[in-house]
Amino acid sequence: MQTKRSTFPAGWLPYALVAPQLVITLIFFIWPAGQALVQSVQRQDPFGFRTTFVGLDNFSRLFADPLYMNALSVTFVFAVGTTLLSMSVALLFAVMVNKLIRSRDGYTTLLVWPYAVAPAIAGVLWWFIFNPTIGILPYILDMLGYDWNHRTSSTDAMILVIIAAAWKQISYNFIFFLAGLQSVPHSLIEAAAIDGASPMKRFWTIVFPLLSPITFFLMVINIVYAMFDTFGIIHATTQGGPAQATNILVFKVYMDGFIGQNIGYAAAQSVVLMAIVIVLTVIQFRYIERKVQY
Template identity: 55%
Template sequence: MLLLLPQVLVTVVFFFYPAGQAIWQSLFISDPFGLKSQFVGLGNFEYLLADRFYRASFATTAIFSGLTTVVSMGVALYLAVLADRLIKGSGVYRTLLIWPYAVAPAVAGVLWLFMFNGRVGIVTWYLGLMGYDWNHVLNDGEAMGLVVVASSWGRISYNFLFFLAGLQAIPKSVIEAAAIDGAQFWTRFRTIIFPLLSPVTFFLLVVNIVYAFFETFGVIHTITSGGPQQATTILVYKVFSDGFVGQDLGSSAAQSVILLVIVGALTIVQFKFIERRVHY
């Protein structure tokens, strides 16, 4: 029982207390200096849900995290399957591919920003030569594309590592048995490998969605700062910009609460649902 104490203590002080505070504050409107606050009940929530920008932010988050998850997991699975086919050399590729795992989202953002910068970016320059005028500062779609690519890029190695580990953990006898039975590669992949990978895939799915929801803040803050207009303002970014830049604490707290509920529900549903369907 005592063993739990450190974790419980840290969790309560730095997690549950702030979460409770968020719920409490979400019921008030306070002035920017925090001098006085007024109880408004669910007013902040009503206001938020009626807010066009807030609803747009929902859609943005869905598109952004969907795309990021699919792109990074897709590329990673493709590379992992390729690397797993090699008898020799998969270790070399693995070493070469895990580097970006160590690169912070914010740094990844800076790297991609540098390539696509309007004034000095090399990709922008070559695109210009081909007659394409890249400007993610003004163009919504381009801004979204850039943050998705930058976020996925850093994530590929993480997913690759897990997929490759998962692939290599599959007993080779099973696959060879299928090969003897005449199953071609694609059939083997679909009927044996992919189902056996499902615990890994499930794990990665959850982790990647959470990543896209939260940890990409650095990418977005460095590349677009949520712009142009609000085109790349995901929910977490909005909590930050309303709370710290806009100093609208009530609204920011209400947004935190909504996020808490969404993510909590998502997690529980996912675990309950998928735990039954994944092959172990």
């Protein structure tokens, strides 16, 4: 990793400059992560008096636990659903806005603000709209013959949290797609138009392939978002229910470790999550260079 060609003489000063960042990172990030690793191979008795080393026992229990396997598949469905919904809607908006000239900024302003809404608040907003007793959408769905109830139906609850999570993320994807669309060379599109390609054909054969690096980058970001930043949505609305149908991994860690005080078991889950984040971060960084260059 580079520095400047000429640098200041080192002494104690550079250490003092990195110290605040380093101390906070060590105390609040590295140390707890190390603790999670240690605790994941231990078992504590319910009162915390005795700790015994149990090897990989917590992990084998974890993967034999139907509830954990359920959480894995729920997280998978939730992450894929959120990513697909949010990215496809955002791409549609970005393509439309990109066609306009004068009203581009106006629409952009109207579409970017949901980024500022906290996941938990997004959850409560949709929870309210879908309220089975007084909500406006169940009322409309009822007229169409669908009996919506996210308190009892697993499918309804999953759809609810996916919509809430995707709604908030549209603005993020929109900004990146719009930036990507604006860097597509105009001459290519004009050439295709002269050759008689219809707008649809131009989009699918020229624009969309050129957007693929950004699409890939957004996919990773959206999966990370759906897996790790949506705790608030679940906690503020379904609480993992009904019948574990929306119990995503991060919510399960919280319930098992913080509420259930099952420390070794929760630590093993933390370690699995860490492995997932590390894999996703590595993928994301390997493709950074490809993000902007076509």
